[in-house]
Amino acid sequence: MFITRRLEFDAGHRIPDHKSHCRHLHGHRYVLEITLAGNIIRHDGDAANGMVMDFADIKTLAKRHLVNHWDHAFLVYAGDTAVVEFLKTLPGHKTVVLECIPTAENLAETAFAILDRIFCDNFGNHLRLERVRLYETPNCWADAVRTYRHSTQTCR
Ligand SMILES: Nc1nc2c(c(=O)[nH]1)N=C([C@H](O)[C@H](O)COP(=O)(O)OP(=O)(O)OP(=O)(O)O)CN2
Numbered sequence: 823m824f825i826t827r828r829l830e831f832d833a834g835h836r837i838p839d840h841k842s843h844c845r846h847l848h849g850h851r852y853v854l855e856i857t858l859a860g861n862i863i864r865h866d867g868d869a870a871n872g873m874v875m876d877f878a879d880i881k882t883l884a885k886r887h888l889v890n891h892w893d894h895a896f897l898v899y900a901g902d903t904a905v906v907e908f909l910k911t912l913p914g915h916k917t918v919v920l921e922c923i924p925t926a927e928n929l930a931e932t933a934f935a936i937l938d939r940i941f942c943d944n945f946g947n948h949l950r951l952e953r954v955r956l957y958e959t960p961n962c963w964a965d966a967v968r969t970y971r972h973s974t975q976t977c978r
């Protein structure tokens with residue numbers, strides 16, 4: 823069984839080497855779709871009876887470990903030194919420095935790596951993270967999926 827929880831957050835970024843407008847500082851209303859695979863829990867009296875995992879718990883964990891950190895932050899590549907140094911001059915600015923350029927692809931991979939440690943089989947129903955889909959705009963998104971990750975690098 824596959825279940826998906828959608829969350830949204832706002833963040834700024836830029837793609838420093840981009841040939842066009844994406845090299846400028848700008849932001850998105852990102853949409854994150856977390857797809858979990860697992861068996862349906864069938865224990866009478868269990869709060870998750872009939873579920874793979876309570877959607878509310880998926881939201882709570884995703885917010886705690888990822889979304890709260892990225893929401894209203896500026897996501898910047900560590901190698902983008904001009905912007906990193908500029909953001910340091912803003913007192914208390916919420917900045918997330920990444921070891922990769924914050925494209926939709928890299929952010930989906932990074933989110934997968936973070937969430938994969940959270941949504942593991944703690945519940946005895948073979949729960950696992952199957953896919954993270956990250957929409958950068960309504961028309962542009964990237965999928966990080968379990969099989970694909972074996973040959974890719976991830977970053978935080
Ligand atoms: N493969 C990728 N290509 C691009 C990325 C990316 O992360 N991966 N990012 C960008 C820009 O940051 C921007 O988010 C996309 O802008 P744009 O192409 O203009 O997308 P829109 O949905 O706003 O475009 P419409 O023409 O309005 O549909 C660029 N490329």
Ligand SMILES: [Zn+2]
Binds near residue numbers: 835844850
């Ligand atoms: Zn963008």
